[in-house]
Amino acid sequence: MNFHTRKWIKPQDLNPNRSLFGGRLLEWIDEEAALYAIIQLENPRTVTKYISEIDFKSSAREGDIVEIGIEPVKFGTASLTLKCEVRNKMTRETIITIDKIVMVGLDENGNAKPHGKTKVEYVKDRLEDR
Numbered sequence: 776m777n778f779h780t781r782k783w784i785k786p787q788d789l790n791p792n793r794s795l796f797g798g799r800l801l802e803w804i805d806e807e808a809a810l811y812a813i814i815q816l817e818n819p820r821t822v823t824k825y826i827s828e829i830d831f832k833s834s835a836r837e838g839d840i841v842e843i844g845i846e847p848v849k850f851g852t853a854s855l856t857l858k859c860e861v862r863n864k865m866t867r868e869t870i871i872t873i874d875k876i877v878m879v880g881l882d883e884n885g886n887a888k889p890h891g892k893t894k895v896e897y898v899k900d901r902l903e904d905r
């Protein structure tokens with residue numbers, strides 16, 4: 776799994792218990808998954824269809840750095856299924872795991888659009904194809 780994104784926990788990211796607010800973390804994960812899927816499917820009209828069980832295993836405090844990791848699980852017809860792990864760089868603990876995030880690419884009418892992708896593509900491969 777690649778951990779591309781890091782976030783620094785600031786006062787506005789905390790809950791009344793002074794630990795990381797879960798809703799903020801889910802927002803970051805959704806954005807990370809959307810960006811990953813938009814790039815892989817080459818479709819800016821990509822939406823979150825389904826998120827499986829979310830298990831908050833540990834937390835983070837103000838000043839901690841968390842890393843968000845995403846890994847592709849399955850390229851479907853119009854969908855891309857991802858899994859996610861977020862870990863605390865300070866404590867090295869896993870904060871959250873999500874086994875299944877299903878992203879779906881849409882056409883201009885908002886319907887699921889087949890993407891024709893079967894595997895992860897890197898910028899280098901795409902440039903070589905041109």
Ligand SMILES: CCCCCCCCCCCCCCCC(=O)SCCNC(=O)CCNC(=O)[C@H](O)C(C)(C)COP(=O)(O)OP(=O)(O)OC[C@H]1O[C@@H](n2cnc3c(N)ncnc32)[C@H](O)[C@@H]1OP(=O)(O)O
Nearest residue numbers: 806809819822823824825851852853854877879885886887
């Ligand atoms: C260069 C460009 C720059 C652009 C720079 C943009 C930057 C930007 C960044 C920020 C980005 C933030 C973006 C956040 C992302 C949202 O906030 S999205 C908002 C929340 N999500 C939505 O509003 C989606 C609402 N749902 C829908 O519109 C419809 O359900 C959908 C998605 C069109 C699908 O409709 P449907 O009738 O279920 O379609 P269907 O063909 O049956 O299924 C499609 C696929 O979904 C799967 N599926 C359907 N139901 C389920 C289910 N319950 N469980 C699992 N899979 C399912 C199917 O298996 C199928 O998979 P494939 O076989 O095609 O692989």
